Amino acid sequence: MSGGYPTLQTLSAGLLAAIVGFASSFAIVIQGLAASGASPAEATSGLMALSISMGLCAIVASLATKMPVSIAWSTPGAALLASAGAADGGFSAAVGAFLLCAVLIVVSGLVRPFGRAVAAIPGPLANAMLAGVLFGLCLAPVRAVAELPASALAIILTWAIAFRFARLYAVPLAMIVTFAIAGLTGGPVDLSQADIISRPVLIEPAFTLEAAVSIALPLFIVTMASQNIPGIAVLRVYGYHPASGPLFTLSGVFSLLAAPFGGHAVNLAAITAAMCAGEDAHKDPAQRYWAAVVNGVAYVLFGLFAGLVMAFVAATPSILIEAVAGLALLSAFASSIGEATKTPETRDSAIITFLVTASGVSYLGVSGAFWGLIAGGAFMALTRRRSTG
Numbered sequence: 001m002s003g004g005y006p007t008l009q010t011l012s013a014g015l016l017a018a019i020v021g022f023a024s025s026f027a028i029v030i031q032g033l034a035a036s037g038a039s040p041a042e043a044t045s046g047l048m049a050l051s052i053s054m055g056l057c058a059i060v061a062s063l064a065t066k067m068p069v070s071i072a073w074s075t076p077g078a079a080l081l082a083s084a085g086a087a088d089g090g091f092s093a094a095v096g097a098f099l100l101c102a103v104l105i106v107v108s109g110l111v112r113p114f115g116r117a118v119a120a121i122p123g124p125l126a127n128a129m130l131a132g133v134l135f136g137l138c139l140a141p142v143r144a145v146a147e148l149p150a151s152a153l154a155i156i157l158t159w160a161i162a163f164r165f166a167r168l169y170a171v172p173l174a175m176i177v178t179f180a181i182a183g184l185t186g187g188p189v190d191l192s193q194a195d196i197i198s199r200p201v202l203i204e205p206a207f208t209l210e211a212a213v214s215i216a217l218p219l220f221i222v223t224m225a226s227q228n229i230p231g232i233a234v235l236r237v238y239g240y241h242p243a244s245g246p247l248f249t250l251s252g253v254f255s256l257l258a259a260p261f262g263g264h265a266v267n268l269a270a271i272t273a274a275m276c277a278g279e280d281a282h283k284d285p286a287q288r289y290w291a292a293v294v295n296g297v298a299y300v301l302f303g304l305f306a307g308l309v310m311a312f313v314a315a316t317p318s319i320l321i322e323a324v325a326g327l328a329l330l331s332a333f334a335s336s337i338g339e340a341t342k343t344p345e346t347r348d349s350a351i352i353t354f355l356v357t358a359s360g361v362s363y364l365g366v367s368g369a370f371w372g373l374i375a376g377g378a379f380m381a382l383t384r385r386r387s388t389g
Contacts, residue, residue: 005290006290006293006294007282007287007290009280009281009282010281010282010287010288010290010291010294011290011291011294013275013276013280013281013282013291013294014276014281014290014291014292014293014294014295014296014297014298015294015295015298016168016275017070017272017275017276017291017295018272018294018295018298018299018302019172019298020168020169020171020172020272020275021070021072021269021272021295021299022051022299022302023171023172023175024171024172024175024328025072025073025075025078025171025325025328026047026309027175027313027321027322027324027325027328028075028078028079028082028137028325028328028329029046029047029050029073029075029078029264030043030047030310030313030321031078031082031137031321031322031325032077032078032079032080032081032082032264033046033047033078033081033091033262033264035081035082035083035084035085035086036081036084036085036086036087036091036094036215037086037087037090037091037094038091038094038262039091040310040314041199041201042091042201042203042262043262043310044198044199044201044306044307044310045198045199045200045201045203045261045262046258046261046262046263046264047198047262047263047303047306047309047310048198048200048261048303048304048306048307049200049257049258049259049261049262049263049303050073050258050263050264050266050303051073051299051300051302051303051306052258052299052300052303052304053254053255053257053258053263053266054071054072054073054254054266054296054299055071055295055296055297055298055299055300055301055302055303056254056296056300057071057250057251057254057266057296058070058071058292058293058295058296058299059293059296059297060250061247061250061292062289062290062292062293062296063289063293065242065247065289066286066289067235067240067242067288067289067292068235068238068240068273068276068277068281068288068289068291068292069235069242069247069268069273069289069292070231070268070269070272070273070275070276070277070292070295071251071254071266071267071268071269071296071299072227072266072267072268072269072272073263073264073265073266073267074219074222074223074226074227074264074265074266074267075227075329075332076130076133076134076222076223076226076227076332077101077219077222077223077227077264077265078264079133079134079137079325079329080133080215080218080219080222080369081094081215081219081264082136082137082325083133083136083137083360083368083369084214084215084218084368084369087208087210087211087214087215088208088210088211089206089208089210089211091203091262092203092204092205092206093205093206093207093208093210093211093215094211094215094264095203095204095205095206095259095260095262096205096206096207096208096211096212097211097212097214097215097216097219098205098215098216098219098255098258098259098263098264098265099205099256099259099260100207100212100216101215101216101217101219101220101223101255101259101264101265102252102253102255102256102259102265103252103256104216104217104220104252105220105223105224105228105248105249105251105252105255105265105267106248106249106252106253106256107252108224108248108249108252109244109245109246109247109248109249109250109251109252110245110249112245121221121225122346122349122377122380123225123339124339124340124341124342124343124346124347124349124350124353125340125346125349125350125353125373125376125377125380126221126222126225126226126373127225127226127336127337127339127340127350128336128337128340128341128349128350128351128353128354128357128372128376129218129221129222129353129354129357129369129372129373129376130222130225130226130332130336131333131336131337131340131354131357131358132353132354132355132356132357132358132359132368132369132372133218133222133357133358133369134329134332134333134336135333135354135357135358136358136360137322137325137326137329138326138329138330138333139326140319140322140323140325140326141155141156141323141326141327143319143322143323144319144320144322144323147319148317148319148320151181151185151317151320152319152320152323154177154181155174155177155178155181155320155323155324155327156174156323156327158173158174158177159171159173159174159324159327162174170327171324171327171328174324174327175324178316178320178321178323178324179312179315179316181316181320182312182315182316182317182320183315196305196307196308197304197305197307198303198304198305198306198307199307200261201261201262202260202261203260203261203262205259205260213370214369214370217370218369218370218373219264219265221373222369223265223267224248224267226332226336227267227268227269228244228247228248228251228267228268229244230268231267231268231269231273232244232247232268234269234273234274234277235273235277237274237277238274238277238278238285239285240277240285247268248268251266251267251268254266255267272295275291276288276291276292276295277291277292337354340353340354346380348379348383349376349377349379349380349383350376352372352375352376352379353372353373353375353376353377354372354376355372356368356371356372356375356376357369357371357372357373358372
């Protein structure tokens with residue numbers, strides 16, 4: 001593929017992908033970090049670290065491969081954090097789990113048998129676990145209507161109308177309305193205390209068995225199964241065939257860099273990837289990688305100004321932030337539950353995985369996401385043995 005140069009088309013596609021990717025899911029990231037025990041300063045640092053890491057990773061990967069490799073933070077991973085809650089040891093233990101997850105992602109790219117083992121996790125169970133993780137957040141819009149009817153209905157109506165006519169803009173517009181409502185009902189947002197340039201906060205990690213099993217392993221599985229592997233598939237749909245191992249390893253390395261500052265994981269993008277890899281980015285497939293490069297530059301800039309984003313979040317009722325996060329995850333929930341239950345032979349196992357995960361019940365300090373996968377896998381093994389016995 002030739003080098004070329006960025007055009008107005010690639011610039012606009014990359015910038016749009018960055019705006020959609022950031023605005024549609026940063027509320028989920030903030031919610032997940034806060035639920036893991038992060039203070040507002042640590043959550044801002046985590047948002048900054050993730051944005052800058054995924055931006056730099058996209059730039060490096062795209063320039064090295066001359067392919068439109070889009071990188072994102074792990075949205076399902078953030079949803080997992082929101083549902084799992086804080087582990088013993090607080091956010092330090094969560095950061096230790098982030099580091100362990102990053103190491104596992106690096107290893108999955110370097111060691112082929114390990115990567116194949118991850119890919120061999122039954123798709124229905126991985127999707128069912130993700131659906132169970134997302135379920136609680138997807139209920140947030142309903143809870144918001146019960147607590148703040150007028151505000152929540154205005155946000156939902158904005159999202160629904162935009163979803164009907166301009167789906168890509170639905171969540172960003174809902175987020176704008178949310179901030180506007182916060183400004184009108186709670187007074188103007190105070191930007192005087194916000195840092196213009198975000199400040200990183202270095203968090204000393206703590207490594208615990210509970211956090212490793214409750215956070216690191218489920219985070220690794222949902223990141224690989226719901227982001228990295230589909231991200232490769234999206235690129236192949238558009239005619240690009242990168243070696244998956246080096247890209248997994250690269251995303252793991254940038255996850256390692258983000259973790260000490262509160263970032264949970266970065267990975268190959270699965271949704272915004274299509275915006276940079278499709279014809280809207282450039283007629284010539286050889287030039288589309290510039291859209292992913294521009295996308296990465298925009299993410300770096302967003303990360304530098306993450307403090308301003310957090311100033312608006314701090315002035316907004318948390319239930320409304322949760323509601324927007326839930327709206328942003330509805331499509332992902334629908335897709336994951338559909339994939340989990342489409343095959344009759346594995347449907348019961350998938351439903352068991354979903355129910356155990358969605359229950360939010362932990363046992364021995366381990367979150368429901370892990371036990372959901374174990375329960376569904378055990379039932380799948382049992383029923384397969386009976387059918388073949």
